[in-house]
Amino acid sequence: MSENIKFLDSDVPDFSEDQAARLLRELYGIEGDCARLYSERDQNFRVRAADGDGYVLKIANSDEDPAVLDLQHQALAHVETRDPELPVPRVIRTRDGALSATVDDSGGKGHIVRLLSYMPGIDLASVALTPKVLRDLGATIARLGKALRSFFHPAGDHVLLWDLKRLPEMRHNCDAIEDAGQRRKIEAVIDHFVQADLPRLGDLRWQIIHNDANGSNVLVAEDDHERIAGIIDYGDMIHAPLIFDVAIAAAGLAHHAEDPVSAICHIAAGFDCVTPLEADEVDLIYDLVIARAASEILICTWRIANPTGPTDDLVDFVAASWPVFETLLAVGRDTVRARLRSALKFPPYCPAPGEVDRAEADAVLDDMLMRRRDVLGRKLYLFYDRPLHILRGEGVWLYDATGRAYLDAYNNVPHVGHSHPHVLRAISRQYAALCTSTRYVYGAIIDYAERLAATMPGGPRVCVFVNSGSEATDIAWRMAKIHSGNRGAIIIEKAYHGGTDAIDDFSPVDRPADQLAAHIRAIVTPDTYRGEFRGDDAAMRYAADADRAIAELDAAGHGVGAVMIDSSFVNHGIIDAPEGYLTAVVNKVRAAGGVFIADEVQSGFGRMGSHMWGCQVHGVEAEILALGKPIGNGLALGAIITTPEILASFTEKTGYFSTFGGNPVACAAGSAVLDIIEDEQLLANAVETGEYLRRALRDLAQRQPLIGDVRGAGMIAGVELVRDRATQEPAKAETKRVINAMKEKGVLVGREGYLGNVLKIRPPMVFSPANADFLIAALDEAITAI
């Protein structure tokens, strides 16, 4: 037998029912009948008082540590103050006002006596375990935990057999299990618990917990078997991880439930509604349930082998426990964890490297690809020859289904880094308080609009909120049309500005040049690497094409409502437009009565480094800015910043309203993104790291002739790959291979340009010089390898 923990209690008190009634009278001044109740180590009497009230008189084992008993009744008294509605027993004070008293038995041994109010109800173990009652159980345990949060007692750390943390100390008692196969199963669970779970417990939330909410310690109402009416028996309270209460309740009920896994999920979900669980806690539930089941079987089997009295109940209990234990073992950790995560709306578990092998992950991916194709269609494009199944993102890193880390040098939507905690908190806290529409007054949208408007110098600005970049460019165009009174627009050839019906006309990226909409004119791309004009006068020569477009639109009777340009020219292969080009084009359009719509979906929020907005990098202020992608760090949000006059023209004619646009959660996300851009000085980082990256790329180009040109501004770089620098033959197939090879080396980049031969490097703005070094090494190896 273990030295520290006792497997048996020898000295159970033996007071008669009459003696109990006398104690009741003397200590509490209550007249009543006392009837014995079962207890493992104390003596309990059900009291029916003469005045009709019910109580439980508890006479403790003389071995019981008074400090531990004090912990229990202090805890109950504390719970009463914190959550008076919680269905837990009240501690009745003695005539002297004490929470307990000490009485001697016939042998002169002292026993601590307490009186608790009686909780009417039916054992949960004896009723049908519906999802509703299991959820109510979870919620009630959570409330109890919440009420105990502020409770402290020095005896919380006392030594207790039923303390799951002490499971390792029981391992040598496994000899009591005769069947070698069964013994090994219990030993294996204990060994896993010691190696994998115990070390993780220290990171969880700890407090004093009930520690024994099993089916006979939980009562349901007599008139409603789906409502928890009492949690009794505080004899096992200890200081332990909060999640133990969920696991112990689940283990205690598993053999009464038809589907033990569903029961575990319902209890956890009920708990989660009151006290949100943390991912680490959820991921441990299975191991804790099975460890508790193992300890129950072990303790009871040992007691059957070392009896001090009748063992029939123990035999029945062990017989009922084995099948559930075996079922849980057979179902396995991964399945139960996945079911729990799904029930609690946690995303799928992201394994640590080595936990899942590639073949297993590949099989899952193949299955998902098929299901995806069936419900999303065959054409929904995926990156890479072998697509990536990504489970988690953090900062500049993405993690796949084997736990492998990839450096994200592609995604601009997670502008301030994947899953930035500040954005996460902003979104969840705002959602917890309110998420509604602009039909009500709330501060989040006003504060955010003020901050966005203040990014534009030179006069007041106003905002309109939408839900995507496409919607932003669409509304921007409607505004321009209405304000200018003209119906024609100018874009750069092969542009992309979004997917609405109107903006599809502005996005002829995959269309032959002669198939433009009648009111659209495309002007030549100001490409000084590959284009017609490459000298000092390139800006003016390229801009001159706007004269042609304006003349054509005028001649066709459309006039010029707007020119729409992405200042970072991402979709054009991240070209470096010559200095003065944008100013010249915009001036021509303004002279013709149109406005400049800066499509800042790619170039905004400091992407180009020196300025908040891409158009400002070119020295131009726009009448209308269309914002998207990075604006909410992944949350669907778009915005338009414009002048009060343009907004007035627009709203006069349209009465525009967007249900989701500018909702408080979206504004909270947007506002948090602005905080981080300022606090983490991301514009300065874009300038410094971006320059560092481009320098390193140019150095690499000295060694790798495939690199024809290196371009970009701030945290965006384009690397044009050519088969021959003199002929500039585009290395389209090689570009694809380089991108796939880089992925294999753990770096994600994309492909751009209508020739398909430009590497797009557009990482989250928190990208560091060390990340750039990692990328350069992977690119170098990839080019060498292909």
Ligand code: PMP
């Ligand atoms: N404008 C530009 C320049 C874009 O690159 C995109 C998206 N690629 C859009 C607009 C449309 O944004 P969304 O996909 O959010 O509708």
